Amino acid sequence: MVAGTFIAFSPSLVNASQIGSIDHHFLEPALLLGLMGSVVLLVRAGSSRALLGSAALVATALLACVFVQVALILAAAVAILAILLAGDGVARLHAAASAAFAMPAAAVMAYRLTRPPLYPDDQWHLGYPHFAALLGGAVTCALMAWVSRRGESRGPARGPARGLAILLSVAGGSAAAAAVPGALEAFSSGSGFLGGDPWFSTIVEFRPLFFDPEANAWEDFRVVGGAVFLVGPLFVLATKRRDKDGQVVAVFALAYCFAALSTKRFVIPLAGPLAVVAGVCVAGWLDGGRRRLALAAALLAVGPSLYECGRLLKNPSPVLTRGAGAMLRAAYRLREIDGGRHGRILAPWDWGHLLSFTSASPVIVDGFGTMGGLGVFEGAQSAPFLVREEAFADYCRRNGIRFVVVDNPFLRLPGSANCFGVPSSHYLRPSGEAGGSFVITRLMQVSFWWRAYYDKGRARPERGARGAPFRFFRLVYSDPQMSWAPSPFGGPMVQVWELIRSPEQVEP
DSSP states (O other): OHHHHHHHTOHHHHHHHSTTOOOGGGGHHHHHHHHHHHHHHHHHOOSHHHHHHHHHHHHHHHHHHHHHOGGGHHHHHHHHHHHHHHSTTOHHHHHHHHHHHHHHHHHHHHHHHTSOTTOOOSTTSSSHHHHHHHHHHHHHHHHHHHHHHHTGGGOSOOHHHHHHHHHHHHHHHHHHHHTSTTHHHHHHHHGGGGTTOTTGGGSGGGSOTTTOTTSOHHHHHHHHOGGGGGHHHHHHHHHHHTOHHHHHHHHHHHHHHHHHHHOGGGHHHHHHHHHHHHHHHHHHHHHTTOHHHHHHHHHHHHHHHHHHHHHHHHSOOOSSOTTHHHHHHHHHHHHHHTTTSSOEEEOOGGGHHHHHHHHOOOBSOOTTGGGGOHHHHHHHHHGGGOSOHHHHHHHHHHTTEEEEEEOOHHHHHHHHHHHTTOOGGGTEEEOOSTTOOEEEOHHHHTSHHHHHHHHTTOOOGGGGGGGOOOSSEEEEEEOSSBOOOOTTSOOBSOEEEEEOSSGGGOOO
């Protein structure tokens, strides 16, 4: 009951499952639970028949994970760790685990071989890098089975000997994965999912749990749930008692706890293992006659989540977020003007899906960010900062862009600059004076973005050559709704600029 209550009222899962926000995210706890449960069955299997059945379940769970969400390849790595720690050096168990990883590896390879010739091979698209990771898991378990079989006459390896066997097996599996062309580059790029990626650092859900200077640690605690404090005790007790089931559950929970510390994105799948941790701890203490401890654990596990869900119900998120109405109006205007017939749209990445769908015109970047290519994404983020209108017009022509959608640069500037690795202080910084005022640098004031939004492309003679009137762009839409930027940085929520064929087309 405690486990069910925890996962039913997990704030992160409730948020991911609400109408209008449903994505593959809400499936992640179930997928992770499926993999964790199949690994539990594998390590406790006694007969050959049970081993075969549980290995098939592990293979099926791995396939479901990577085909629904490629980021769940992390779960495959956690499964390997759990099998190595809880497998107790049993050769046939590790051999079955090797087969369980080899089957989805073969399926992923078959899938990749049927893709079109220009299909990308990176961390975002299921293919060779994910095949490499699963192959590495299969080789790791196979090596562990070989080492265990050689030592069966002397009994299961313990202590340093077992630790050395695990390290050698992992090293061999890692070498096999790295041998796949392009795998190392994809692994390196994919590690940005755990922190350090400039684009991810601008998104709230990819910021660290508890250590985000812009967030509230108490709110983070309510979102993740009190069961996080039960993971450590479960791991210690399971290891001490050599409880294989408890070890597997604790390893999955611990791994995703550490992942969530680097990025809140992992809080959603973490809800599944934490629910099981809460249930196992409460049930174990009840069976041991420690009712007060069990009651305290139950309250700790579900109390913060129930409180946070109650708060969310009282203050639900708006159907349309701030700024969505203005973007919708801009999209409808774009549909009237062009309707997807003559060009692409350069717009803020977080509004890309809305603009593309509603205007019927393709966008350069959208909510998938760097998935379309790191160079494409960084180019789209940095282009509006160009100081020469001609250079920006040339960028638009080379990329088939006809329309440029801009919003208030004062509000978006810090995040946009960080997306392509430039400190926002190059463009905007606090003045240091009382009242919290800001200094807009000259570099920002002469950028296309600033001049389009605030100067409307008009001449600014005091800026010399960089203050010349626009010759290649004209304003075709300015939203009537005003942004929430403080004075004197206010302005319309959205503007739409059109690239023209010749300077003579500019309307006075």
